[in-house]
Amino acid sequence: MVEDNLSPHVGVRFTVPKLNRIQSKLYPVAFGTDEPVLLCAPTGAGKTNVTLPTVLNEMLKWRNKATGTFAMDSFKIIYIAPMKALVQEMVGNFTSRLSILGIKVGELTGDSQMTKAQIAETQIIVTTLEKWDVVTRKSTDTSYTNLIRLIVIDEIHLLHDDCGPVPESVIARTVCRMEQTGDYVRLVGLSATLPNYEDVATFLRVDTKKGLFYFDAPYQPCDLQQQFIGITEKKAIKWYQVTNTVCYKKVLDYAGKNQTLVFIHSRKETAKTAKYLRDTAMEKETITQFVKPEGATREILTEEANNVKDPNLRDLFSFGFAIHHAGYRERTEC
Template identity: 30%
Template sequence: MARLDISAHVWRIFSVYCRYFNAVQSETFELAYHTTKNMVVAAPTGSGKTGILELAIIGLLSKQLDVNNQLQLKHGAQKVLYIAPSKALIQERVKDWGSKFGSVGLMCMEISGDTDESQLAGVNAADIICTTPEKFIALVLIDEVHLLNEDRGAVLEAGVVSRIRLISKAPEMREMPIGKVRFVAVSATIPNIWDIGEWLQVPPDGLKSFGEEMRPVKLTTIVKGYNETKTDFLFEKRLNDHIFGVVKEYSKGKPTLIFCSSRKGTSDTAMHLLGQCQKISGGSSPSPYVRTAQQFERLKNAATQTNNKQLQQCLCAGIGFHHAAMDPQERLLIEQLFINTDVLVLCTTSTLAVGVNLPAHLVVLKGTRRWTSDNKEGSGYKEYDRSTCLQMVGRAGRPQFDTEGVAVIMTQKKVACQYNNLVRGAEVVESQLHDYLAEYLNAELSLRTLKDISMAIDWLKSTFLYIRVSHCSASASDEVFTRVLREKFILTTVSELSKYNLVSLAEDGFGLEPQLAGDFMARHYLRFHTMVSICKSPQHASMPDLLSVIATSVECASIKLRRSEKKV
């Protein structure tokens, strides 16, 4: 691994954290730092992809060095936009980059759904904006670009990338930074990296794909499929019968993280492991996870610092559990015990996969489904998002803590193949925009970036959906394919929007004009079916009717009344 040619002025950003670049970073250094070419890099979790994004930032920064090699910053003149799939990743990046790049005077800012109007006043002066795809531009950094495969992927695809590309093509924008905007995207290993490269207009030498052999720490991933039960709840309980054996077989006595699907599941799993430990030891020793008398004393002392009776029992056996509803001091206590390897088995929820960096030799996904209200089919159990699953698996064998790692995914037999494909990088990334086409077409019309059918077709051609559809229709002529785009995607969607007076189609069948209801829908980020329900409401609708529209909307599906609230 080499420390490559990089300005001494900006090398200190890296030198505090690492002395050398790893193989993946060395291979991509020339493109990331010395050029302005678009890039897509697919590499395993934990292989240093964040370092590639940092090289791109420093490359942009180096253009602002004067003849004396001093930075001449004008805050906010050229913005870096970092996009990640979750708020926790955003917060982690703001904390890290705020420290790293703050040392050379760059301002790093988080924008999320919690950002209020007063905080947005700092956007103009910010140099690096870290945001989820729901929210702005010389450089756009996209982390976990494989999130295109998820429902949220449509936001990244149409709400961010395609919109930026559409704006950048405007004549008045050509001399602005956005007119020469650069995209750098990183991803887990995927088979159709070329599709993403074509979508982001990446030149051939800007595409880099690395296999597991380039991972700094060797990771072995095992997918175990189990017979289904009548309900997901019973399936999760049945996995308790196997969890002790899995930890025993793969942990080698090293730190283990067990990801559970619910907060209650963390304590239930920890208590089940405690019961198994007591059965095995027969009372002759505290637990197989307690190796020395000194460790046992530290655990007993830690147990006195919590009022949670279950946690007290588990800690004395070298087992812990951790979730967001716990007292912050308790969570901090558990995290420190795990880092110090006093607690060897920690049961936690998927939220720990991002944010807190806890070292683990073994990671176990105890089930791959969790209860959610944010579901197109309504509330219920659904599979983990792909990015969440990869984040959890990636916690095994982190470079700074271990030389090898193991991840075990415990799931139902019917989906075991799907997870094998995911961890082997064999799952094709597909667009999800077709399910949200009405919302995003209406938004572009409301913003007046589209004015007619031909512009709408050009906009569609800037999406990842177009790339995937065109590859599936490779035998069709350009004329036939354009007609399909116009009739099947654009005209069908415009017809649905105009049916409820959200947009209007000119008499010539060519021009498009947003309507008041469509502007309202776009301004308040309403789903199409919710807006249809509003439009169908009678002019003098009763309060129960209006409440029914709100309560049955997909936007409110995740809001659940607690038993105590129902009495109000």
């Protein structure tokens, strides 16, 4: 049980009933110190919730013990997400959890602007990398950037992505500003597992003995099994055919029982593989194992397929197949 009497309202307490293994290990540093933090953990391991203790830790500094109220105009917290969809999700998340404390959360993206008045009355600003890069690079109004005390960068492993220069610039600019002004800004990086996590920690000015946390496969939220299948074909075309045949057999084993994710090595092959699975299922008359023709699911998928703009996805959707790759991400200007 984690319980902190932070609420400005008498008799109301902010309660989180249980922390998982990863959150429990981070809590003493996230809430009890101002150390920069880099957390590397598998997808679904609860990284995002680690943000809350760091937010509460910062808020506690601005709390009047006598009245229980906060100096809301004295601090700003920035949460940087890689996609606009995630920005909207986090705005709702923070609002539902922190509004009881009087905290206001704002969304700042290319599609959602904030006026100076809105920024002034907002304590947590959720934004995208590209938008925050523009704000910090071009802004002449430092009335609120000088109040920033905590910056959380979600999915910081995108340093290795095509958009890598953007988070790199944002972090370097923040560190440079700290050195020039002497005003400390706590940096918190959230990432999937990284091979060079120590290098990223150094870049974030994280003390590897205090603020670096790395959790690998044993901390997966669900147990994973590995099975290796050897393919001896040398010629590319035959290798591709055998690979697809094996993939179809494996996917069919779970058809109608569980959802299945197939990871492909390129964007182009993503659609090709999905169409192969669909076409093979139709040829072998096993397509009904994926989506029953008389069920409501097929009717819903067929109806929703009409709203899909991508031709490949529209062609597959009604049969219970879908595709996704980085080209579908709702990024801003990257």
